[in-house]
Amino acid sequence: MITLTGNTLTLKEIYHVLFEGEQVQASAESMENVKVSRKSVEKIVSNNEVVYGITTGFGKMSDVWIDQSQVEALQLNLIRSHACGVGEPFPEIVSRAMLLLRTNALLKGYSGVRVEVINLLIDCINSGIHPIVPQQGSLGASGDLAPLSHLALVLIGEGEAYYKGKRVSGEEALERENLTPLVLSAKEGLALINGTQAMTAMGVVAYLEAEKLAYQSELVAAMTLEGLRGITDAFEEEIHQARGYPEQVGVAQRIRMYIKQSRLSTKQGEVRVQDAYSLRCIPQVHGATWQALNYVKEKLEIEINAATDNPLIFDYGNKVISGGNFHGQPIAIAMDLLSIAIAELANISERRIERMVNPQLNDLPAFLSADPGVESGAMILQYAAASLVSENKTLAHPSSVDSIPSSANQEDHVSMGTIGSRHAYQVIQNTRNVLAIEWFCAMQAVEFRGVERMAQRTRKAFDRGRGIAPSITGDRVFAKDIEKLSQDLKEANWLGILIEQ
Structure with missing residues (x-):
C-alpha cells in the first residue's frame, strides 16, 4: 500500500x-x-x-x-x-x-x-x-x-x-x-x-521506459563490440576520469563489466589501432544521454509533488492567491530534452548496425546473410533503423519553443508541454525498435565469431535473444523477430543481466 x-x-x-x-x-x-x-x-x-x-x-x-x-x-x-x-x-x-x-x-x-x-x-x-x-x-x-x-x-x-x-x-x-x-x-x-498532470503522467511513463532502455542500450552495444572485435582500451577508466563527467565514467565502467573476459574484443593494434566513433565514443554519447535523463528525473520528482492548480489557498484559508503554477514550461523543456537524449541512442545505434551489415566496413558476411547475393539478410533491417532515426529527428524538434495565445489573449504564452511529452514517448518507442534491430544483428555477428568466446553477461543477452529470434539461416519475415525482441526490451525483467547504477 x-x-x-x-x-x-x-x-x-x-x-x-x-x-x-x-x-x-x-x-x-x-x-x-x-x-x-x-x-x-x-x-x-x-x-x-x-x-x-x-x-x-x-x-x-x-x-x-x-x-x-x-x-x-x-x-x-x-x-x-x-x-x-x-x-x-x-x-x-x-x-x-x-x-x-x-x-x-x-x-x-x-x-x-x-x-x-x-x-x-x-x-x-x-x-x-x-x-x-x-x-x-x-x-x-x-x-x-x-x-x-x-x-x-x-x-x-x-x-x-x-x-x-x-x-x-x-x-x-x-x-x-x-x-x-x-x-x-x-x-x-x-x-x-x-x-500539469497529463504531461507529467506521460513524462513519468516515458522516463521510466527511457531509463530502462538506456541501460539496455549499453548491453546491446557491448555485444556489438564483440561482433565487430572492438577495442577495449577506449573504455579504460583513466580516459573517462580525465574528462570528469560521472555519467560518462559510469557508462564506461558498465561496458567494461559487460565485456569482462571476452575473447572476441581486442586491444589496440591487434586488429586495428582505432575504432569508429560509434564504438569508441559509446561512453561519451551514452553518458550525455544519462546527463539529460538525470535532469528529467529531477524535474519530474519535483512536479509529481507540486501544487499546479489556480488559485491556491494558504494560511488556513486566510490567503487565496491566483498565480500560474499550471504553466508547464519546466516539464515542457524536460520532455524536449528527453526526446533529444533518447534520439541520440538511436542515432549511434543505427551507425553500429551499419558497421555490422556493411561488408566494406567489416570482415563479416555481407549483410550478415547466410547466402549473400541470393539472400539479402539484414540489408533492409538497416533501412528500417535509418527510417526510425530520421523520424526521431522530426519528433525531437522542441515543442517548448512554440506558443500560441488563447482565451482572447489572456493566456498569451503557453508551454506545449503535453505535445513534447507525447513526442518523447514516440521517440522512445522508435529507439527501442532500433535497439532491437541492433540486438538482432549483434547476435548474428557474434555467431560468426564464436559465441563460446563471448563475455559472461553478453552471452546471457545472446541466449535470451536467441530464445526469441533464431539465427538467420535464410531470408524470412524479419519484422516478426524485431517486434518480439522489442517487446522483450519493453516488458521483460532484465535485472539478471544489466548492471545498474
Whole structure:
C-alpha cells in the first residue's frame, strides 16, 4: 500500500502503482489539510467574496461574477465544455498515472476540494477505473485543461473509461464498483483540471521506459563490440576520469563489466589501432544521454509533488492567491530534452548496425546473410533503423519553443508541454525498435565469431535473444523477430543481466 501525502511521492512508488497494481491511500494528515482548505472555499462562497474560479468565470471571463446559486453549474459546465480533446487515447497506464498524480496534488491541501473528491479518485485507482483521455488538445497552460476534463468526466459519471480490459461508459464503470458519481461543488471542477498532470503522467511513463532502455542500450552495444572485435582500451577508466563527467565514467565502467573476459574484443593494434566513433565514443554519447535523463528525473520528482492548480489557498484559508503554477514550461523543456537524449541512442545505434551489415566496413558476411547475393539478410533491417532515426529527428524538434495565445489573449504564452511529452514517448518507442534491430544483428555477428568466446553477461543477452529470434539461416519475415525482441526490451525483467547504477 502506497500512502499519498501530497509531498513525498517517488518515481519508484509510481512504478509500483502503475506496473505492479499497488493500491494507494491518503495519509490522515493530508486529509486534514484538504478539510481545512475546503472550509475556506465554503467561506468565500457564503461571503460572496470575489475569487477567481470560485465566484468568477474562467480565463478572459474572470471578471464575470457568479452568484451562489450558480457555482455548481459553473463547475459542471467547465468540465463539459473543456472536454474537447481529440485523437487516439493516451495509453491506459498513462491514464492511471494521471489519476495518481492529480490525487497527490490535491492532497497538498491548497486546492479547496472536498474529501469526497479525493476518495473517489483513490477508489478509481484501486478499482482499475481508468478514464479514456484523448492525447491531443492541450496547450500545457492553463495546465492540461482538455485531457484532465476527460478524466473529470468519469468522476461525474460521464465520459468513458477502461475497466477490466473493456471500454465502457464512465457511469457503468462507477456503477459496477458501487461508486457514486460526484456532484461538483465550488472550485472542484477547476481544481481537477487546472494542472500539469497529463504531461507529467506521460513524462513519468516515458522516463521510466527511457531509463530502462538506456541501460539496455549499453548491453546491446557491448555485444556489438564483440561482433565487430572492438577495442577495449577506449573504455579504460583513466580516459573517462580525465574528462570528469560521472555519467560518462559510469557508462564506461558498465561496458567494461559487460565485456569482462571476452575473447572476441581486442586491444589496440591487434586488429586495428582505432575504432569508429560509434564504438569508441559509446561512453561519451551514452553518458550525455544519462546527463539529460538525470535532469528529467529531477524535474519530474519535483512536479509529481507540486501544487499546479489556480488559485491556491494558504494560511488556513486566510490567503487565496491566483498565480500560474499550471504553466508547464519546466516539464515542457524536460520532455524536449528527453526526446533529444533518447534520439541520440538511436542515432549511434543505427551507425553500429551499419558497421555490422556493411561488408566494406567489416570482415563479416555481407549483410550478415547466410547466402549473400541470393539472400539479402539484414540489408533492409538497416533501412528500417535509418527510417526510425530520421523520424526521431522530426519528433525531437522542441515543442517548448512554440506558443500560441488563447482565451482572447489572456493566456498569451503557453508551454506545449503535453505535445513534447507525447513526442518523447514516440521517440522512445522508435529507439527501442532500433535497439532491437541492433540486438538482432549483434547476435548474428557474434555467431560468426564464436559465441563460446563471448563475455559472461553478453552471452546471457545472446541466449535470451536467441530464445526469441533464431539465427538467420535464410531470408524470412524479419519484422516478426524485431517486434518480439522489442517487446522483450519493453516488458521483460532484465535485472539478471544489466548492471545498474
